[in-house]
Amino acid sequence: MADGVLKWGGFKMKLQFICLLVLMAGAAVPAAVITRVERANGASGDKPPIGEFGPSTSPLPWPEGGLQTGISRASTPYVHSDRTFWWNNVPEEMIGWEHVRTFNDDKEPDALNVTYTMTTSAAATIWIAFDDRLVTSTQWLPTDAPLTPWGDGTPESRQALVDWLTRFIAPAGTFTNTGLTLNVQEGDPGTARTYEVFSAVLPAGSYVFASQANRNISNYVMGAVPLPLADEDFRAFNDCIRADDDQTADNVTNWTVYNGFTSTMSGPLVDFETGRQTPVTATFTWDSSKGLAVSETSGSEDGVSQPRPGTPAYEIFGGIVDFSDRIIYYGDAGWWVEVSFTGLDPEKKYTFATTAIRAKHYTDRLTLFTLTGHKSAVNNSSDGIYLKDDDRTVLVAGGNHLDTTGYVVRWDDIRVPDRGDGTGQFSVRAEAYGANYRAYPFGGFMLEQVRNSPPTVKAGDDQTIYRPLSYLTLDGTVTDDGHGAPNGFLKSTWSQLSGPAPVSFVGDIHQPQVMAHFPETGVYRLRLSATDGELSASQEVAITVEPPLCPVGDLDGDCKVTPADLVLLATGWLDDGIWPAADLTGNRRVDMEELSLVAQSWQDDWTGALQVTISPVEAVWAGARWTVNDGLWRSSGETVESLPEGTYRVEYAVTPPWARPDAQEIEIRRQETAYVSAEYVIPSQMLAISEFMAVNSNVGNLRPTAPLDLSTVIDGVPVYEDWIELQNLTDEAISLEGWYLTDNADNLTKWRFPQGYSIEPRGYLVVYASRKEPEKYGYPFVDDLGHLHTNFALAREGEYLALVRPDGESIEHTYGLFPEQRGLVSYGVGSDGRVGYLKSVTRGTVNTGIYDGIVADPSFSTARGFYEEPFTVHLICTTPDAQIRYTTDTSEPTAEKGRLYDPASPISITTTTSLRAVAYKDGHLQSNTATHTYVFLDDVLVQATDPDTGEQGVPQGYP
Secondary structure, eight states: OOOOOOOOOBBOOOOEEEEOOEEEEEEEEOOOEEEEEEEOOOOOOOOOOOOOTTTTOOOOOOTSOOOOOSSTTTTTTTOOSBBBEEESSSGGGTTTTOOOOOOHHHHHHTTTTEEEEESSSSSSEEEEEEEEGGTTTTGOOOOOOOSOOOOSSSSSHHHHHHHHHTTSSSSSSSEEEEEEEEEEEETTTEEEEEEEEEEEEEEEEEEEEOOSSEEEEEEEEEEEEEEEOOOSOOEEEEEEEEEOOOOOTEEEEEOBBBTOOSSSEEEEEEOTTTEEEEEEEEEEEOTTTTTTOOSOOOOSSSSSOOOTTTTTHHHHHHSSSSSOOOOEESSTTTTTEEEEEEEEOOOSEEEEEOOOBSSSOOOOEEEEEESSSSSSSEEEETTTOSSSSSSSEEEETTTTTTOOOOOOEEEEEEEEEOOSSSSSSEEEEEEEEOOOOOOOOOEEEEEEEHHHHHHEEEOOOEEETTOOOEEEEEOOOEEESSSSSSTTOOOOEEEEESSOOOOEESTTTTSEEEEEEOSSEEEEEEEEEEOSSOOEEEEEEEEEOOOOOOOOTTOOSSSBOHHHHHHHHHHHOOOGGGGGGSSSSSSSSSSSSHHHHHTTTTTTTTTTEEEEEEHHHHHHHHHHHEEETTOOOOOOEEEEEEEEEEEEEEEEOBTBBBBOOOOOOEEOOOOOOEEEEEEOOOOOOOOOOOOOEEEOOOOOSSSSSOOSSOOEETTTEEOOOOEEEEEEEEEEESEEEEEESOOOTOOOOOOOTTTOEETTTTOOEEEEBBBOOHHHHOOSSSSSSSOOOOOOOOTTTEEEEEETTTTTEEEEEEEEEEEOOOOTTEEEEOTSSSSEEBOOOOTTOOOBBBBBBOOOEEEESOSEESSSSSSSEOOOOSSTOOEEEEEBSSSSOSSSSSSOOOOTEEEEEOOOEEEEEEEEEETEEEOOOOOEEEEEEHHHHTTOTTTTTTTOOOOTOOO
16 A cells, blocks of 8 residues: 555644544445444533434444545544544555544543443454554553563563453453554654454444543454455446445445546445455446546436336335436547456356446447356346347447436346355446447446346146047146255145136146146146245136036047047047047047047037138229138138138238228128128329439439439438438328328338328328337437438339338338439439439428430540550440530539530540540439540640649659
């Protein structure tokens, strides 16, 4: 430890003291083990109140009042403290120990036989430290104390002094030397003193500490260290950053690291319930060269930055860790921070959970958390989190305070290998994921240790059986982690909770899988219980026994009893290998009971038929068909025979442009035919994809230049995404909730409109197609200007595009496979109803006409490249009657700019030239600009280096 001092008290002290200390583990605020300190026979005067601790007299927790090196506490009121001290060189294992001092003034004449009674609430280690002068000077010799030797500084005299002070507490020798020493500076400036530390483990209770001598000398400090957890389970929390008004609960540590805060990177964890120190140490490491910044605000627009009730983060951390506005930020690119846990028990299992909250919706700021050093673990991070696999989880901290988020990174059943000393460890690292280094590390974490988990009991799924079946094998499972009383013990038991009649178990009820007999129809509830001798668990299952669906003697499942069933019965009776086919009761045998069932229902037929007729005939011609219970597709008028009694679902095939009928539930009765009619209709169109743009850009040299600003804004930045315009063709407002847009004919429900969006009568709505996947960006994604964004983008080379009705099947409007698209040219339904490239971008208004066609790109008769001799170039366009304009000065040609090409006069190329050409035709979309560059090497050797003056020279900095 570095040299330093701790100021403590009020006046310069001239007397050595003995102290007894309280440890408050690490950076936590554990529950106090000292509940009361009472003083008797002390000096009178202005002293803190005696009795129970109050706001001004309680021993202060770490870091405010714990042992530290070089921290001034002169102004802090301590219980029984009236002198000034500084601690020097506090041993590492003693940092954070809370301590309560007696009064130096109790040496005055009116203070005789002073005692201090300290009450503790739990078993604790009591520590006593005293000045070496007490055993090396006769000045402090008690006149009536049988202490021999005294004043010679020997170990015997030191032990004798401790035994004297604790004579009302325990027999001599109970308190023993720990080998630890403290250094105290008395006064400022003052004299350094050395103190030795003795200790004893004592149960909860009240303990009386005696005076140093039989005269007016009584100056020491009392305290107690909560015993650390050893073999007990625990649950510990850590808050990685605190604020001035922090509301983090007691018993939560504050181990962490970030810029300007590196003094508490490692320390023991504390059990949240008891405040006792655990044997596990948390240690933070980081790349200090990259750093980790701190933000004093979360960016929350509603002022809320805590996880909200009902979210996974709240369930774990709510009311315990304060995720206040103050948060740890990212560092420079490449930052990372890691927390390692040492002192783990290889025989136990651990759960680790963490989260981070940035109360502003940054969807591209991703944090990767990686688990290492373990043998096995189960990743149970929140459903909906950005990404999770076995050892890696990616969290979006931005917006993680919402009702729909509150995600946590979590691993359960973590087991660690033995490092050779009976302990193990694992680590979790946080770092940016993807191209954006702006992400957020640990905001807080929880570590839970479990030695023994209850058995895992699965009673099986609820089941329904039909008469004559009355026997059923219960398919339960019971597993355990091997711990218990004793280890390895596991016992399971089946029992009946309710039912119309007693259940008979055929076999051992202590086996998870056992046959049971259910004698009557009704609902039976059973329970499978298990215990490992220490912990228990159970699960219930319901078995419903219904009347028969078919004649009780039906063996082949066709709901008829015929000679075929008799053959199955005889075969099963004679051949034990195939008895299941003839076992009507489920008792795993075929006997007279099965024969009786066949006989009593002989020639019974419990089946009916179904016939479906579809209209109109045009829909049938277009392919309209029907199916029953997802069976074969059938034609209109077809009849299905031998259907067992019951309810059947009839569905109809999707047959564009027809809207299919709704599915129907049809009741089939024995010996009857059900007749069903269904009608397909062509719905009137309500909405249209009136216009879209698949190549939107802010590149200035794309032509024709768009007359509108086609950008939108995301996180304050203008973006140029593909867009789709919808038009309401009716005189009524239309809600878009449940409608779909898709670019995949095999996935008509690819992107769904959320609630709250509609189109006014004859109005328009623009949606951006920007590939905002819900897993990464959330759903729905809405930009700064309120525009919706789909989870797909439009392909420049052309693809499928459709608007689909809320049934997910009826295509309201489609372009099929639209052709290749041009930059800043929209495609849609023209003013004359034709579909094609629109002459102008008219987003939000009535469309213009479309081009009559596209002019083909011009081609060059001579390939681009290096040349030494002059040559001529012919320009060719395959579009009839198209004209070509070209430039040779690198400028872009248009229908109005550039030289008009004459096929009879090819272009002469005599020097290095950039030849650019465009083809155009009235009423057509002009071609793309084509460019060929021809380089003459002799020109390169003498080309100008100064484009303004044409001067050739050597650029500065070159030889």
